[in-house]
Amino acid sequence: MRLGIIGKPQSGKTTVFNAAAGQEVAVGDFSKAVHRAQIKVPDSRVDKLAEIVNPRKITYAEIELFDAPGLSGQGKDSGSVEISADLRGADALIMVVDAFSADARPKADMQNLIDEMILLDASHIESLLDKKTRKRQLSGDKSEERLIEILQRCQQALEQETPIIEIGLADEEHKLIRGFTFLTEKPLLVAVNIGEDLIPRADEIAASYADIVSPGKREVAVLCGKIEMELVGLDDADRAAFLNDLGITAPAMDVVIQKSYALLGLISFLTQGEKEVRAWTIPRGFSAQRAGSAIHSDIERGFIRAEVITYDDFVELQTPAAIKAAGKMRLEGKDYIVADGDVILFRFNV
Ligand SMILES: Nc1nc2c(ncn2[C@@H]2O[C@H](COP(=O)(O)OP(=O)(O)OP(=O)(O)O)[C@@H](O)[C@H]2O)c(=O)[nH]1
Ligand SMILES: [Mg+2]
Numbered sequence: 001m002r003l004g005i006i007g008k009p010q011s012g013k014t015t016v017f018n019a020a021a022g023q024e025v026a027v028g029d030f031s032k033a034v035h036r037a038q039i040k041v042p043d044s045r046v047d048k049l050a051e052i053v054n055p056r057k058i059t060y061a062e063i064e065l066f067d068a069p070g071l072s073g074q075g076k077d078s079g080s081v082e083i084s085a086d087l088r089g090a091d092a093l094i095m096v097v098d099a100f101s102a103d104a105r106p107k108a109d110m111q112n113l114i115d116e117m118i119l120l121d122a123s124h125i126e127s128l129l130d131k132k133t134r135k136r137q138l139s140g141d142k143s144e145e146r147l148i149e150i151l152q153r154c155q156q157a158l159e160q161e162t163p164i165i166e167i168g169l170a171d172e173e174h175k176l177i178r179g180f181t182f183l184t185e186k187p188l189l190v191a192v193n194i195g196e197d198l199i200p201r202a203d204e205i206a207a208s209y210a211d212i213v214s215p216g217k218r219e220v221a222v223l224c225g226k227i228e229m230e231l232v233g234l235d236d237a238d239r240a241a242f243l244n245d246l247g248i249t250a251p252a253m254d255v256v257i258q259k260s261y262a263l264l265g266l267i268s269f270l271t272q273g274e275k276e277v278r279a280w281t282i283p284r285g286f287s288a289q290r291a292g293s294a295i296h297s298d299i300e301r302g303f304i305r306a307e308v309i310t311y312d313d314f315v316e317l318q319t320p321a322a323i324k325a326a327g328k329m330r331l332e333g334k335d336y337i338v339a340d341g342d343v344i345l346f347r348f349n350v
Helices: 013-021 044-053 106-139 145-159 171-178 198-209 224-230 237-247 252-263 290-292 295-303 310-316 320-326
Strands: 002-009 035-040 057-059 064-067 092-099 190-195 218-223 264-272 276-283 303-309 330-332 343-348
Touching: 002 013, 013 035, 013 064, 013 092, 013 190, 013 224, 013 252, 044 057, 044 276, 044 310, 057 218, 064 252, 092 106, 092 145, 092 252, 106 145, 145 171, 145 343, 190 198, 190 252, 198 218, 198 224, 218 252, 224 252, 276 290, 290 295, 290 303, 290 343, 295 320, 295 343, 303 310
Parallel strands: 002 064, 002 092, 057 276, 092 190, 190 218, 264 343
Antiparallel strands: 035 064, 264 276, 303 330, 303 343
């Protein structure tokens, strides 16, 4: 799963990338370099299980993050910008908007960027429809009728300035157009990048963006990229003291990553043992049998059953004996739909 950072020039994209990836790529250099990293998805459940089980190894879920130049931020006047294959291939986008500089206009910038994406998709669709309808005329080939109809619906939505993700395409319709990698088809997290002075007002600022939130499609997070980046270099104790000084309980970056993860439609199930406590990534809606493939294809192939306990029950009961006595271990078959936070032991035979 890949997450791409977009935003207008000098909005703090690389700063946010550094904060999320724990890297120290130079910021403010206007360079058009692409930065990439595998980032850990912070998960307090993994930490808590590890505290109980004391394993030799702790592994968090990971997603790929990249920072690639792309949009101009000029809105409708953007002309013809080249969108990199990286951005096109992203599964979801983080849009960084400048709310820190003296003349910041974050909401206008956000709208411009959204307009720009709508425009890029509209011109992409126009040329696709041109080609496909001409081909239909020439050859009488009707095989793409359905696709043409979906593209026309997307086109109409874009003309009304509605992002494609808002149309509510059915899953199989979505599949038909996925290969075109439209920008407004991707879930979007707006990261409002505030200055240090605004940190005490972060919640209030977030609330002022509530009207653009659309569950599973669009989210907002408010953070100070610069401070988050400074946190990266600190050890746990220094970080806690630093956050405390600022009156913050947890790094905003954790929230950004967790919200992105949810926007990607991903959930985690957990496994635990002396050897390792680990979070595994699966798309929401996976059955127990398919979820097993996240660990190893043999588990999917030779699936017998899943022994499942909820995270909350595990934390409360802690030991196998207590879990057994309380009858909280469920035996689930291959069609069981895995829930976020399930602690699972797979039984399989190959
Ligand atoms: N005060 C303050 N400055 C910030 C913040 N975030 C970024 N900056 C500054 O804004 C400038 C641009 O930051 P970058 O992270 O390089 O921005 P960018 O969007 O990657 O820029 P380009 O890649 O050149 O488009 C740098 O001088 C940063 O130090 C912030 O939260 N507060
Ligand atoms: Mg940059």
